[in-house]
Amino acid sequence: LEQVQTARDQLKAMLKGKGPVPAAPFDGFEVLMPAVAYKNRHASILLAIEALTEAMQQTQALADNR
Template identity: 50%
Template sequence: MSDADMMQLYSKRILALAADIPHLGKIADAQGSAMKRSPQCGSTVTAHVRMEGGRIADFGQEVRACALGQASAGVLGQSVMGASRDEIAKGADQLRAMLKEAGPVPDAPWGGLEVLVPARDYPNRHASIMLSWQAALAAIDEAEAAGEAAHG
């Protein structure tokens, strides 16, 4: 990878998102938590959620990833509050398609993922970029399963 390619990949917008990730850390009353790890690069993201009425009422994330993974977590964190599982899954599917199939930038509120378009050319970074989304979905699934068991 040339220096110019590296500079484009780690643009100022990516670094700004990576430096200011919303909802960092654990939450005290999480109903679901899940850790996802990329075996390719060793990046990890752990997500914690509290759900109310099928929507995220509280969210925390512990992000140990490259700048691209951190930027992706930053975009997720900016709009995760109040989102449903389906909305997060749709954003994750659109992000995956944007990276792997040169699909369009994800719909609002995930349009900030446009900053990751240059990562299309670096498939070895895709797993790290997807981690926060996968962890959030797994945490929601755990929270929903716990809720069903409690009301079962």
């Protein structure tokens, strides 16, 4: 979970032009560098990794409550 959260945060920073490409194993996000100039696309780019992060948080919460 922490690794995915870090990748999400690094991707957000990259898209805002305030950070490098996310670290491995998420360095494949480098292909999204041209999208930095298209701020209207940032939300859709982040959608999948934000959904994954939320799903993992919910799964962790369920596991912790058992």
